[in-house]
Amino acid sequence: MTEPLIAVQHLGISFPNNQVFKDLDFNIEQGDFLTVIGENGVGKTTLIRALLGMIKPTAGQINYYPSKKAIKVGYVPQFRNLDQEYPLTIEDFVSLNLKGWRPWLSKAERQQVATALAVTNLKKIRQRPLGMVSGGEKQRAYLAQAIVQAPQLLILDESTASLDNEMKYELLNLVQNLNQTSNITVFFVTPDLPLAKQYAKHYLALKPGQQQFGALADMSVEQLKEVTNVNV
Numbered sequence: 001m002t003e004p005l006i007a008v009q010h011l012g013i014s015f016p017n018n019q020v021f022k023d024l025d026f027n028i029e030q031g032d033f034l035t036v037i038g039e040n041g042v043g044k045t046t047l048i049r050a051l052l053g054m055i056k057p058t059a060g061q062i063n064y065y066p067s068k069k070a071i072k073v074g075y076v077p078q079f080r081n082l083d084q085e086y087p088l089t090i091e092d093f094v095s096l097n098l099k100g101w102r103p104w105l106s107k108a109e110r111q112q113v114a115t116a117l118a119v120t121n122l123k124k125i126r127q128r129p130l131g132m133v134s135g136g137e138k139q140r141a142y143l144a145q146a147i148v149q150a151p152q153l154l155i156l157d158e159s160t161a162s163l164d165n166e167m168k169y170e171l172l173n174l175v176q177n178l179n180q181t182s183n184i185t186v187f188f189v190t191p192d193l194p195l196a197k198q199y200a201k202h203y204l205a206l207k208p209g210q211q212q213f214g215a216l217a218d219m220s221v222e223q224l225k226e227v228t229n230v231n232v
C-alpha cells in the first residue's frame, strides 16, 4: 500500500455565513499526482490554504506524515501581477526562494538554482528580466522558483489559467516529469477537466456541498463533468 503524505479526515471549513467544506475525506499519497477539480468559488484555494496551515479547519483534521515540519512544500499561487517593469531576472527570481540574495549564494545553492532552471528549460534565458518574457516562460519561472528547494510536495493553483493550449501541455509535461523522475508529490488545482484527466492519477472533484475522491483511470471526462458541474 502507498503511504499517505497528508491525510484529510472529516474536514470542515466555514466562513461566516458560508460553509465551504463539510466532512471532506481524502489522502495525498507519497508520489501521487492529485488533481483538484471544480468550478470557480467551490473552495479549491481555500483547501490549499488549509493544507498550508494558513486557515484553521472548523472541524475534522489534517494529518501530515511523518510531520508537518518535515514536509517541504513548493507552491505556485493562482495570481501574480508582474508587469513589464518587474526588474528581477529569471535567475534572481528563482533564487528568491533560497535564504540569501543571489550574489552571495553558496556553491550548493547556485547548483540548486542551476538545476531548477535546467529542468524548466530556462537556462538559456535565465538573465532576461522576468517582466519581459512570455506567459509560458513566466509560468515556468514560477515553477522553477517553487522547486528550487527540492520540495516533496508541489502545489499548483490554476497555474495554466493564462496559457494557450500548447504552453499548458508543455508546463504539465514538466510537472509530470518531476513527478516521475524526482518522485515529487503533485497537488494540481484546475478547472480544466481534459488536462486533469491526461496527467493526474487521482482526483478530488468538488461541487457545492459534495465531493468525490478516486482514481482517474476509472473516470471519463464526461463523468468528471457530472461530478464537478464544470463545463468543458
Ligand SMILES: Nc1ncnc2c1ncn2[C@@H]1O[C@H](COP(=O)(O)OP(=O)(O)O)[C@@H](O)[C@H]1O
Pocket: 015, 016, 018, 020, 038, 039, 040, 041, 042, 043, 044, 045, 046, 047
Ligand atoms: N477569507 C475568506 N473569508 C470569507 N469567505 C472566503 C474567504 N476566502 C474564501 N472565501 C469564500 O470561500 C469560497 C471558496 O473560495 P476559493 O477557495 O477562493 O474558491 P476557488 O479557489 O475554488 O475558486 C468562496 O465563496 C469565497 O468567497
Ligand SMILES: [Mg+2]
Pocket: 044, 045, 046, 078, 157, 158
Ligand atoms: Mg482559487
